[in-house]
Amino acid sequence: MTFQEILLRLEQFWxxxxxxxxxxxxxxxGAGTFNPATFxxxxxxxxxxxxxxxxxxxxxxxxxxxxxxxxxxxxxxQVVLKPAPDDVLDVYLQSLRHIGIDxxxxxxxxxxxxxxxxxxxxxxxxxxxxxxxxEITQFTYFxxxxxxxxxxxxxxxTYGIERIACxxxxxxxxxxxxxxxxxxxxxxxxxxxxxxxxFNFEKSDPALLFELFEKFEREATRLLKDGxxxxxxxxxxxCSHAFNLLEARGAISVTERVGIIARVRKxxxxxxxxxxxxxxxxxxxxxxAARG
Amino acid sequence: MAESLLLEIGCEExxxxxxxxxxxxxxxxxxxxxxxxxxxxxxxxxxxxxxRLALLVDGIADRQEDQSLEVFGPPVTVAFDSxxxxxxxxxxxxxxxxxxxxxxxxxxxxxxxxxxxKTLDAGRTAAxxxxxxxxxxxxxxxxxxxxxxxxxxxxxxxxxxxxxxHGSNVLPVEAFGITAGKRTRGHRIHASGWADVxxxxxxxxxxxxxxxxxxxxxxxxxxxxxxxRAAKTAGGAPVPDPQLLDEVVDLVEWPEAVxxxxxxxxxxxxxxxxxxxxxxxxxxxxxxxxxxxLLPGFVMIRSGKGEGHDEIRRGTQAVxxxxxxxxxxYWQNDLKEGLEAKVASLKGIVWHEKLGTLYDRTLRxxxxxxxxxxxxxxxxxxxxxxxxxxxxxxxxxxMIRSGKEFAALQGIVGAEYAAAAGEPPEVVRAIREHYxxxxxxxxxxxxxxxxxxxxxxxxxxxxxxxxAGIEVTGSQDPYGLRRAGNGIVRILLEKNLRLDVLATAxxxxxxxxxxxxxxxxxEEFRSFWAQRVQSALEDAGISxxxxxxxxxxxxxxxVDVLARAREVDRIRQTPDFEGLMVGYRRAANxxxxxxxxxxxxxxxxxxxxxxxxxxxxxxxxxLETKMARQALETYLQSPAPDYxxxxxxxxxxxxxxxxxxQSVMVMADDLPTRRRRLGLLEAVRQTFLRxxxxxxxxxxxx
Numbered sequence: 004m005t006f007q008e009i010l011l012r013l014e015q016f017w018x019x020x021x022x023x024x025x026x027x028x029x030x031x032x033g034a035g036t037f038n039p040a041t042f043x044x045x046x047x048x049x050x051x052x053x054x055x056x057x058x059x060x061x062x063x064x065x066x067x068x069x070x071x072x073x074x075x076x077x078x079x080x081q082v083v084l085k086p087a088p089d090d091v092l093d094v095y096l097q098s099l100r101h102i103g104i105d106x107x108x109x110x111x112x113x114x115x116x117x118x119x120x121x122x123x124x125x126x127x128x129x130x131x132x133x134x135x136x137x138e139i140t141q142f143t144y145f146x147x148x149x150x151x152x153x154x155x156x157x158x159x160x161t162y163g164i165e166r167i168a169c170x171x172x173x174x175x176x177x178x179x180x181x182x183x184x185x186x187x188x189x190x191x192x193x194x195x196x197x198x199x200x201x202f203n204f205e206k207s208d209p210a211l212l213f214e215l216f217e218k219f220e221r222e223a224t225r226l227l228k229d230g231x232x233x234x235x236x237x238x239x240x241x242c243s244h245a246f247n248l249l250e251a252r253g254a255i256s257v258t259e260r261v262g263i264i265a266r267v268r269k270x271x272x273x274x275x276x277x278x279x280x281x282x283x284x285x286x287x288x289x290x291x292a293a294r295g
Numbered sequence: 296m297a298e299s300l301l302l303e304i305g306c307e308e309x310x311x312x313x314x315x316x317x318x319x320x321x322x323x324x325x326x327x328x329x330x331x332x333x334x335x336x337x338x339x340x341x342x343x344x345x346x347r348l349a350l351l352v353d354g355i356a357d358r359q360e361d362q363s364l365e366v367f368g369p370p371v372t373v374a375f376d377s378x379x380x381x382x383x384x385x386x387x388x389x390x391x392x393x394x395x396x397x398x399x400x401x402x403x404x405x406x407x408x409x410x411x412x413k414t415l416d417a418g419r420t421a422a423x424x425x426x427x428x429x430x431x432x433x434x435x436x437x438x439x440x441x442x443x444x445x446x447x448x449x450x451x452x453x454x455x456x457x458x459x460x461h462g463s464n465v466l467p468v469e470a471f472g473i474t475a476g477k478r479t480r481g482h483r484i485h486a487s488g489w490a491d492v493x494x495x496x497x498x499x500x501x502x503x504x505x506x507x508x509x510x511x512x513x514x515x516x517x518x519x520x521x522x523x524r525a526a527k528t529a530g531g532a533p534v535p536d537p538q539l540l541d542e543v544v545d546l547v548e549w550p551e552a553v554x555x556x557x558x559x560x561x562x563x564x565x566x567x568x569x570x571x572x573x574x575x576x577x578x579x580x581x582x583x584x585x586x587x588x589l590l591p592g593f594v595m596i597r598s599g600k601g602e603g604h605d606e607i608r609r610g611t612q613a614v615x616x617x618x619x620x621x622x623x624x625y626w627q628n629d630l631k632e633g634l635e636a637k638v639a640s641l642k643g644i645v646w647h648e649k650l651g652t653l654y655d656r657t658l659r660x661x662x663x664x665x666x667x668x669x670x671x672x673x674x675x676x677x678x679x680x681x682x683x684x685x686x687x688x689x690x691x692x693x694m695i696r697s698g699k700e701f702a703a704l705q706g707i708v709g710a711e712y713a714a715a716a717g718e719p720p721e722v723v724r725a726i727r728e729h730y731x732x733x734x735x736x737x738x739x740x741x742x743x744x745x746x747x748x749x750x751x752x753x754x755x756x757x758x759x760x761x762x763a764g765i766e767v768t769g770s771q772d773p774y775g776l777r778r779a780g781n782g783i784v785r786i787l788l789e790k791n792l793r794l795d796v797l798a799t800a801x802x803x804x805x806x807x808x809x810x811x812x813x814x815x816x817x818e819e820f821r822s823f824w825a826q827r828v829q830s831a832l833e834d835a836g837i838s839x840x841x842x843x844x845x846x847x848x849x850x851x852x853x854v855d856v857l858a859r860a861r862e863v864d865r866i867r868q869t870p871d872f873e874g875l876m877v878g879y880r881r882a883a884n885x886x887x888x889x890x891x892x893x894x895x896x897x898x899x900x901x902x903x904x905x906x907x908x909x910x911x912x913x914x915x916x917x918l919e920t921k922m923a924r925q926a927l928e929t930y931l932q933s934p935a936p937d938y939x940x941x942x943x944x945x946x947x948x949x950x951x952x953x954x955x956x957q958s959v960m961v962m963a964d965d966l967p968t969r970r971r972r973l974g975l976l977e978a979v980r981q982t983f984l985r986x987x988x989x990x991x992x993x994x995x996x997x
Contacts, residue, residue: 066624072617087444089455092307096483106484108603109610110553110595112546113345115310117440128442128452130308135610136577136595144444144453156443175613256645 035081149275359418368410481505521552682725762813
């Protein structure tokens with residue numbers, strides 16, 4: 004099964020479960036959680052079921068394509084279910100069977116993981132799901148986002164699809180993955196991965212990034228105070244990415260790090276507040292729709 | 296017939312570390328709850344896996360024991376009217392105890408006679424009593440961290456089913472919006488459907504058929520066997536790791552050992568790095584050959600049984616390979632740069648905003664190490680100083696900075712890099728050991744160099760922390776200053792090293808002051824230090840009062856303080872001591888109460904000749920004190936003072952003090968005489984104060 008076929012199957016499975024299939028966000032993010040389809044939609048009383056692929060950028064995780072398992076740009080398959088269904092873990096396991104994993108022949112385990120995003124002011128409890136010792140999914144019951152307590156609770160399922168694909172294709176290196184019938188992963192992305200690593204670790208301009216961070220921060224704060232949740236949040240996400248790049252470059256000291264994270268968190272709070280106020284003004288339309 | 300009870304709380308996977316404490320809590324609640332409810336039972340035990348917390352109680356009595364109660368009612372004056380007829384108060388009480396008014400007894404009360412009745416509270420049936428008890432046990436569980444999943448209630452993870460059986464009957468229990476039943480679930484993958492538990496007695500076997508070993512001890516034994524068998528096949532033995540074993544027991548519902556291997560070239564990496572890669576996240580057991588060397592293999596414990604070992608092996612090996620590959624990436628990059636270069640990189644890592652970078656800290660540690668070496672072990676100075684310079688370098692290494700599982704290897708990794716760079720063995724060992732001791736039970740550095748750097752590391756952190764304004768209060772100790780202080784005291788005491796820590800700290804403080812860093816907090820530091828030594832003295836069996844009195848004098852050198860305190864504690868047991876203290880306290884009180892101009896400053900009053908003293912007792916005390924003081928000073932100047940002998944001199948002052956007070960009037964009207972006598976008492980006090988502040992000791996009872 005090629006990488007893209009695995010994706011198609013996941014899309015089919017979650018579509019059948021009643022999820023709205025969305026597309027990736029248009030700005031660099033470290034995880035699908037940053038997509039407003041998660042970060043905003045977990046807030047407030049409105050029900051929400053969605054699934055989407057998210058290209059995730061983790062500049063400091065790059066290894067110039069040399070580590071079989073680590074990339075600075077990989078793909079997550081993100082599912083959010085709000086409220087979390089009672090049988091959500093069984094449904095999740097069903098999705099693994101659906102993409103061809105014979106669970107009885109593997110070690111599947113839910114290993115405690117307290118997830119926290121200090122930049123988003125978000126945390127939750129849940130698990131890393133292990134397939135034979137490999138973390139293939141992050142499963143989280145969101146408890147708080149943007150500093151707001153959540154009710155109802157959202158279940159967030161984040162598949163690491165490259166790793167799952169490695170299993171299914173019986174290869175040990177992501178670089179050897181068959182993406183489509185025509186192309187392997189390294190045909191498509193190895194060049195870019197190496198270039199990005201050079202950029203992230205060697206060539207990025209810390210002075211420029213610091214300057215951008217400050218400017219993005221000002222813009223985010225200005226827009227969010229004006230009640231423009233979505234445009235404002237876009238700039239929060241840009242700040243977060245600038246921070247990630249600076250960190251990969253080793254340009255941030257331990258104490259600075261804490262301060263910068265607190266600044267991003269403050270903006271994320273503002274964004275969550277702006278979004279919630281707007282939804283309330285609108286009368287939480289999705290909640291109304293669900294009540295029929 | 297005495298029935299059994301089963302409670303099973305079915306959950307989504309609980310964190311391994313929560314399970315054993317929760318089961319212990321459940322057992323205690325059940326035992327005390329049943330006893331409190333007067334329901335006898337034969338035995339109670341718990342069982343559990345990540346997906347279930349269970350309680351099994353055998354032979355629960357059918358009914359509560361009857362209870363006879365003595366009930367007091369209203370005063371007789373209120374219970375009957377003037378004509379002797381029962382009032383509504385009497386009738387109400389009679390109704391409450393279920394007896395006719397005539398059958399009520401009378402008992403004297405504090406305010407006159409009251410009505411009284413003995414009743415028999417007939418026990419209710421177990422079936423009636425148990426539901427509320429069971430519900431209480433469920434809600435009585437505590438966890439370090441809890442969550443919401445639906446509704447307002449919290450638990451460690453979502454609760455998905457509850458089994459509550461009394462014999463074959465379901466108890467009407469509701470919790471977390473779930474009505475208890477008899478349905479349970481087997482292993483998530485291998486037996487995922489629902490199954491009815493007919494009776495509590497069949498619970499363990501029924502789950503065993505459904506690939507769940509519900510008794511933790513059974514899993515532990517199975518893991519032990521599997522591990523031994525798998526290791527033997529691989530030609531070795533598992534590296535003992537009780538902590539990991541405890542965790543793995545509660546990570547799986549049905550343990551089965553699977554062996555794997557890795558490319559032997561990763562054995563070039565330091566052993567702690569390889570073992571950490573296996574155990575920290577993966578929870579694999581490392582294997583070693585009979586000669587103690589690491590084998591390129593491991594054992595992982597899967598949850599489940601039957602087929603799939605090849606698939607699982609392939610997967611687990613691939614994950615481990617990625618981790619080892621990570622480690623190799625860091626290792627090689629770090630070696631390329633070298634440890635010396637990392638020292639310079641410390642300039643880029645802030646230690647504390649007021650205290651500068653880790654490089655600044657390193658330089659202070661080097662300075663201090665050299666000073667300590669001069670005082671304690673001159674021959675170790677060169678190697679210790681070198682180790683101090685390199686001691687923090689690994690914090691700038693990629694291995695530690697990665698934030699991955701290897702970050703826990705600070706110091707250990709530094710030593711490996713030093714060895715790889717060809718540093719002498721004593722330098723390598725000192726780097727490895729300088730983080731010791733981490734806690735009260737932790738081993739100390741074994742080498743002289745390691746000891747010196749460890750002391751310097753802690754003292755630098757302490758003095759710096761105080762100058763930076765870090766507060767240590769109650770349980771708050773975010774920078775580990777208390778632990779650092781305790782470490783210094785422990786090292787000095789256990790290694791019998793003589794060091795005046797306060798004097799050394801004061802010199803280091805001057806270094807900070809010169810660099811304009813923070814503010815001096817001498818008093819706070821002294822009292823912090825005294826508390827650290829005080830608790831060490833008490834641990835060594837010194838009484839609290841003696842420790843405090845001894846620490847009031849020269850508290851800087853713990854070995855000296857302990858030696859003095861031992862003798863003070865001993866002398867306090869001697870018959871003469873309390874008598875001595877009566878005189879001493881009188882002297883000290885007089886001096887304290889006198890107006891300051893009446894008391895000559897200590898050290899100057901004894902210039903007068905003996906014949907100038909008016910009374911013989913006065914002259915005697917003057918002479919005796921002077922001699923005692925001289926003897927004391929001789930003892931104190933010795934490198935290992937004989938405090939037993941010194942204290943005998945103090946004890947010997949008793950007759951002179953006593954006869955002084957018997958025959959001399961201290962507060963004479965004549966000022967020069969008064970001054971002279973108070974001056975003499977001050978000299979006595981100062982002599983005692985060379986050992987301890989005896990006035991801080993409580994007077995003996997009676």
